[in-house]
Amino acid sequence: MTPTEPTGPTRPTGPTGTGGTGGGADRDQRPTLTIVVPAYREAERLPASLPRLLHHLRDRTDVEVLVVDDGSTDDTVAVARSLLAGRPGARVLERPHRGKGAAVAAGMAVATGDRVVFMDADLATDLAALAPVVAALDHADVVLGSRRAPGAVTSGFTPVGALAHRTFSLLARVVTRVPVRDFQCGFKAFHAEAARSIRTSSISTTGRRRCPRPSRRQPRRGR
Numbered sequence: 001m002t003p004t005e006p007t008g009p010t011r012p013t014g015p016t017g018t019g020g021t022g023g024g025a026d027r028d029q030r031p032t033l034t035i036v037v038p039a040y041r042e043a044e045r046l047p048a049s050l051p052r053l054l055h056h057l058r059d060r061t062d063v064e065v066l067v068v069d070d071g072s073t074d075d076t077v078a079v080a081r082s083l084l085a086g087r088p089g090a091r092v093l094e095r096p097h098r099g100k101g102a103a104v105a106a107g108m109a110v111a112t113g114d115r116v117v118f119m120d121a122d123l124a125t126d127l128a129a130l131a132p133v134v135a136a137l138d139h140a141d142v143v144l145g146s147r148r149a150p151g152a153v154t155s156g157f158t159p160v161g162a163l164a165h166r167t168f169s170l171l172a173r174v175v176t177r178v179p180v181r182d183f184q185c186g187f188k189a190f191h192a193e194a195a196r197s198i199r200t201s202s203i204s205t206t207g208r209r210r211c212p213r214p215s216r217r218q219p220r221r222g223r
Helices: 046-056 076-084 100-110 127-136 159-176 192-196
Strands: 004-007 033-039 063-070 090-095 115-119 142-145 187-191
Touching: 033 046, 033 100, 046 063, 046 076, 046 127, 063 076, 063 100, 076 090, 090 100, 100 115, 100 192, 115 127, 115 192, 127 142, 127 187, 187 192
Parallel strands: 033 063, 033 115, 063 090
Antiparallel strands: 004 142, 115 187, 142 187
């Protein structure tokens, strides 16, 4: 799975959703974790990926699962509702098409968990990394999955794609002055207050950038 890049200071120790129960992970308790899955025209992919996620969480009643539909023109919403129907604390949030960044921000805005993880709908990152990434939030406000960290194993990069990825990451580091080597990987974790600081209005992206699919990534911390 994905090694991680903790960022942010060290710690001392919206719209109505549909589908599932339509509420939090448990009406009697606040979820400890919300998983946000942005989706755009994923009707064919979700039947393979969502059941894997739900199976991984089968013993976790404290986790809210939120699929954010980004104005899909296929059956993504219906498929997601059907797959989430038996899971307490799972719902679908419908949004007009504004791009992946806006979908993620919208999910963050309504997440009720103390911690929030977003992951791509194809679940390209090994779910075995979920627990280590969430645990890393004990020491950081934000933890980033990284395909460039020590121990990362990826597949699907063409030489041109690898060059483009490295070039973008270099430019992003120069512009933002943030020492992160993989800005684009679709696997990131936030404390709730950090997640809520992301405002949909600040997202101008209108396209969807997809990470090449990894074969497996080992969970380690690094940059």
